Amino acid sequence: MASTVTYSVTGMSCGxxxxxxxSEVSALPGVTEVAADAKAGTVTISSEAPLTDDQIRAAVDEAGYELVGRSV
Amino acid sequence: MASTVTYSVTGMSCGxxxxxxxSEVSALPGVTEVAADAKAGTVTISSEAPLTDDQIRAAVDEAGYELVGRSV
Structure with missing residues (x-):
């Protein structure tokens, strides 16, 4: 089932x-769209099937930033 | 004659x-070393021969930032 989730990410300062x-999040399996917003400190991820927080965290870590929350 | 000059650049926010x-400044002719510091808002350039302010400005513009001054 398709899923869209917004996470809070700290440390992004520019385009x-x-x-x-x-780029890192897009490499996760089934991801169809990613919108990162440095000013808002958010990343919104659409995927064919839900991804785990740990998968997102690993991708954000790999990019050099920190996942701090998941919007509810 | 070798030259080292520090310029002020606005808009740099991260590594x-x-x-x-x-990268852009390094592509100028004779450049031997470039040190960009986002926090300080400076770029220090060493070159085999002096470069003009316009050459530096063009490279900084190309990267998407603005050259605003030359230290004296």
Missing amino acids: HCEKSVS | HCEKSVS
């Missing part, structure tokens, strides 16, 4: 940062 | 920004 996070 | 500026 390059957004691109780094988007 | 990716520093890298973008360094």
Whole structure:
């Protein structure tokens, strides 16, 4: 089932940062769309099936930023 | 004659920004070393022969940032 979730990410300061996070998250299985917003400190991820917080965290970590929350 | 000059650059906010500026400035003729510092808002450039402010400005513009001054 398709899923769209918004996470809070700290440390992104510019478009390059957004691109780094988007690139890593896009590499996760089934991801169809990623929108990173440095100013808002958020990453919104759409995927064919739900991903785990740990999968998202690993991708964000890999990009060099920190996952701090999941919107509810 | 070798030259080292520090310029003020606005808009750099992270390491990716520093890298973008360094990459463009490094492509100028005779450049031997570039140190971009986002926090300080400076780029220090060493070159085999002096470069013009316009050459530096063009490279910084190309990277997407603005050259605002030259230290004296």
